[in-house]
Amino acid sequence: MDIKEFRKELIEDVRSTAAAYGEGSNTAFVNIIADNLVSAEVIPDFTNAFYLGQGIRNRKVRIDGYALDEFDNTLNLIVSDYNASEEGAILTRKDAEQIFQWPIRFIDEVYKNNLSQRIEISTSSADLIDLFVRNKGKINKYRVLLFTDRYISGRIESFEFGEYDDIPIEYQIWDIERLFKIFLAESGRESIEINFTSFLPNGIPCLEASNEGIIDYRCFLCIIPGKVLADIYDFHGAQLLEGNVRSFLSTKVAVNKKIRQTILTEPKMFFAFNNGVSATANSVTIENKPEGKFITHVRDFQIINGGQTTASLSNARFRDKADLSDITLQMKLTEVNEDIDETQGLLQKISRSSNSQNKVSDADFFSTHPFHIRMEQISRRLFAPAVKGAQHDTHWFYERARGQYLQAQMRMKKREKDRFLLQNPKKQLISKTDLAKAQNSWRCLPHIVSKGAQKNFKEFAEWVDKEWSSSSESFNERYFQESVALYIFFKHVEKLVPNQTWYEQGYRANIVTYSISLFAHLLKKQYNDYTLDLQIIWNKQEVPEVITNQMAKITKSVYESITDPSRGNANVTQWCKQEACWKRVTDLDIVIDNKIESILLHKRDVKSEVRQAVREQKVITGIEAQTEVVNKGVEYWSNLHTFIIDKKIATFLEMQALKIACKLPLKLPNSVQSQLLLSLVEKAKLDGWKE
Incomplete structure (x- = not known):
């Protein structure tokens, strides 16, 4: 893939996203770029806050979104320049300087022209104004990020820092070329x-x-x-x-x-x-x-x-x-x-x-956690059911490291790439942050999800790390299937909300996570002995109509609750980050339609299926361990044996397994012994052994 193909695919992605979610192309463009910059750790999170108007002396004022980095109190202000223009369109320095001023004027309107009195209070831009007011005197720096589908002029090397009321302003342009580089970055982020x-x-x-x-x-x-x-x-x-x-x-x-x-x-x-x-x-x-x-x-x-x-x-x-x-x-x-x-x-x-x-726990270094590796392995071998008359099965491509999906296609010839995309369609790409949002919503943690991608992911990582230590086999094919089912459910509600008559183009992300959490809460409350059969969603690769009808009612009630004038915080975005908001939502008096019973499963049946999945995963784990032991070869294990004898750090069972490995291929350690050997390798490394 070259940069022209990348730009073409990006524009197609924008168009399909805009159509799917019933939003403008500019909004879709901003969301796609922001999501990738969050993954690349350029910004900590992103909140939509579109505003377009006129300020003092009829100056143009515009902003598309923001992200407050609480670590150093840098306020990132996003402004977009998207028009899907013809290939080769150039953003000049003059253009950039003009666009950079639009969000700065927004600041000016907030502090010097009473913008808050001219904006509806229950809008995301009103929340941004509230953030400015609450953080006045705390913001250390403004960073203006210009997202554009154009190429920047070769004459633009850098922009000098600006200043607003003694606060420095940094300017960054994220044009097609810079976006392409970060998409291809092996580290998953821009190289400094x-x-x-x-x-x-x-x-x-x-x-x-x-x-x-x-x-x-x-x-x-x-x-x-x-x-x-x-x-x-x-x-x-x-x-x-x-x-x-x-x-x-x-x-x-x-x-x-x-x-x-x-x-x-x-x-x-x-x-x-x-x-x-x-x-x-x-x-x-x-x-x-x-x-x-x-x-x-x-x-x-x-x-x-x-x-x-x-x-x-x-x-x-x-x-x-x-x-x-x-x-x-x-x-x-x-x-x-x-x-x-x-x-x-x-x-x-x-x-x-x-x-x-x-x-700092292992969860803080979650990108190398074995959970990720297992989810990736399962996603590559497990086929999703063919649906809607398709004559081929497909994978849900789990992206353990950002950019894997794109990098997998880089060196493919056209025929290979076509076959890859047929088996791994882009709409079935799922990232670790996607998984965390879907899972934490179902775990009834919408206030955590609302805190943004990084904080939500950290909480999810801590939970996984704890559960993995208790029973790593519980993360198996069934878990992966149900995780994908939850993601399908999550994306379905995302598309459902904008099509509701009551929706007013704001707080969609909060409405979605709170609605899914409330649905899970109501199921536990009203059907305590049952749980939603997520395998139905996996097998059909879509959400049953009975859930869609129920979610249409729930999302409306959630929206009314989080925007209710009597809420605990005037800023809706901030209110949704508080556990008190979730407590109020759980108090909503909603009775689930009894038609939902057709897709529920008794918990005793679930336990039986879970135990079977755990047994199967133990077999798979054992086979994988045996394969790794054999692949390392007899010389590898002989060298380890020499080291272990000198250090005396192995248990009796580990030594027995190691002696067998030293006789490969005449003897082969069983699955349990193979897992012991791999654990012994890690123990030896901590004691100074080098492979």
């Missing part, structure tokens, strides 16, 4: 490149600390001025921080009081008092100079420990007008060889180890 010589003449002084002969990584100890670190953070924002760690830190105090106190009162002692930062990069350029070694350039730079330190430096300079010129701190920079197949896993291990002093 930093030229340190633009901050310091020689770059960053360093000492190489890694051992000779290591090809996986190089490690450097550096001294970095606090001002330089703050400058880099001001430009790249929270995107500079490794995503899982940022998610963890966002639940804590954003600015550490002790760090702030040192910055303000004892800046020269900062190096002695602070632990510094740890970072990774895929490429590090070193220059030898008479003064020593200097790092001049890094690519795919991520801070994996020291996020609070970094944000505190920036915040103190902005809030307290602190002078950072006397502050220096240590930085450990690890360059990971991107040509090594296990690069991503190594990065996660470094990140996990660097944060070992914090209570």
Whole structure:
């Protein structure tokens, strides 16, 4: 796929999405791009807030949505330039400068022209105004993101920071070329490149600390001025921080009081008092100079420990007008060889180890959790039933890492690609955040889902991590089928809501998650011994009419509840994030139509089917373990045996299994022994063994 094909597919995606959800093409375009930038960790979340009008002196005012990054109080303002114009349309600097002003004027109208009095209170743009008012004095930076289906002019290299009432404004253009690059990025996000010589003449002084002969990584100890670190953070924002760690830190105090106190009162002692930062990069350029070694350039730079330190430096300079010129701190920079197949896993291990002093669970590093791998494996081998006269079965493509679906097609010839798309239609692409939204809605956590993709996903990850530790076999083919059924249900309600006569183009996401949660709650309340037979949705690949009719009633009641003038918070978006909102919704007096009984299943029957699915998964897990043991080969197990004998870390049963593996292919460990062997490998790695 080249960039022209990408743009064509994007426009087709916009058209089909707009038609499916009964919304304008511009709204569909913004939602598609925003969803991908959330996945790529460019923005923490996204809320629609379309407003188009005139302000002071008849100036054009426009905004399409927003996202508040609570970690560093950056308010992202989204504005769109979409017209599905002919191929090759160019966005000039003049065009961009003009469009960038539209959301800035929105701010002006809020603070200086009483915009709140001219907007209906129960609209998403009114919620944005409320956010401005509540956070006045707290916002550290505005970031204006321009989404466009055009190409930017080659003359546009960058935009200088602006300012509004002493608050800096950063401008970013997300044109077709930049979007294409991020869709193809192996890491799932935009690569951050930093030229340190633009901050310091020689770059960053360093000492190489890694051992000779290591090809996986190089490690450097550096001294970095606090001002330089703050400058880099001001430009790249929270995107500079490794995503899982940022998610963890966002639940804590954003600015550490002790760090702030040192910055303000004892800046020269900062190096002695602070632990510094740890970072990774895929490429590090070193220059030898008479003064020593200097790092001049890094690519795919991520801070994996020291996020609070970094944000505190920036915040103190902005809030307290602190002078950072006397502050220096240590930085450990690890360059990971991107040509090594296990690069991503190594990065996660470094990140996990660097944060070992914090209570960061495996769920915080969920992208490498075995749950993901199993869901991916099941999705590739399990066919969904053919429906509507189709003569072929299809897969639901589970995207364990963002961009897998597109990357799978990159090197395919046309015939191969056509066959791939026939078996893996785009409408059956499901991401991990999609799964988390559908599952948490069904688990009656709509207030968590309403908090945004990252926070919702973190909660889901914690639940999965706990359940996996208890019984990993419960995540099996049946679980996958029912997860897809819930996703089909979720998307069905998303399309149902805009077609209702009462719908007024706002809060669809909140209405959908609350309605599904309420339906699940009512089923438990009114049919305690029964549960919805999700296998019916899986087998038909669609939602039965009896559910559709029930959801039409429920969604209306939910909408009226969350927008009721007596709600606990005038801001509907914020109200939906509170558990009190969910409590009020559960108090709604709704009786489910008894026709629903035709698609319910008694819980005793469910338990029987679940036990059978667990037994089948144990067999599959055992076969997979045996396959992996055989593939590693006798030499591998002999080397491990030598290591284990010296370290004496294996149990009797593990040693018995290892002795059998050392006799491959004459003897073969059974499934239980194979799983013991794979666990032994992980134990040996923790003790210093290298494969």
